[in-house]
Amino acid sequence: xxxxxxxxxxxxxxxxxxxxxxxxxxxxxxxxxxxxxxxxxxxxxxxxxxxxxxxxxxxxxxxxxxxxxxxxxxxxxxxxxxxxxxxxxxxxxxxxxxxxxxxxxxxxxxxxxxxxxxxxxxxxxxxxxxxxxxxxxx
Numbered sequence: 001x002x003x004x005x006x007x008x009x010x011x012x013x014x015x016x017x018x019x020x021x022x023x024x025x026x027x028x029x030x031x032x033x034x035x036x037x038x039x040x041x042x043x044x045x046x047x048x049x050x051x052x053x054x055x056x057x058x059x060x061x062x063x064x065x066x067x068x069x070x071x072x073x074x075x076x077x078x079x080x081x082x083x084x085x086x087x088x089x090x091x092x093x094x095x096x097x098x099x100x101x102x103x104x105x106x107x108x109x110x111x112x113x114x115x116x117x118x119x120x121x122x123x124x125x126x127x128x129x130x131x132x133x134x135x136x137x138x
Contacts, residue, residue: 007030007034008030010030011027013026014026014027014030058073060073061112061114063115063122065116065120066119067134068089068131068133069090070088070089070122072085072086072087074111077107083108083109083110084105084109085105085106085112086104087103088101089103091134106125
């Protein structure tokens with residue numbers, strides 16, 4: 001938004017020029033800059049609205065505990081790996097802010113089995129993982 005204000009200020013200040021040719025040149029340049037900045041802002045807005053944030057890190061399983069949750073994500077680990085799995089313990093501190101601890105990462109895996117064993121344990125691919133109440137502290 002601030003970048004779009006600059007051409008507008010140039011256009012308004014251009015009316016102080018004494019020569020008509022300077023006013024016309026300033027108006028033309030300002031209008032071109034306004035069109036360019038508006039086009040860039042529209043493209044960015046369209047990209048933001050249509051972007052699916054879960055394409056590269058898509059949650060597939062979610063197990064809730066008292067104070068946190070264990071979430072399994074399907075990821076594209078990059079150009080050299082087709083798919084992978086990341087298992088995380090997540091605790092929401094405040095709305096929209098997560099404290100995250102990675103538990104398991106496997107590549108070349110499309111889906112895994114996850115089940116809740118007790119109030120503080122989860123089984124991931126046959127491996128028992130204990131979940132702490134506080135993600136990083138005992």
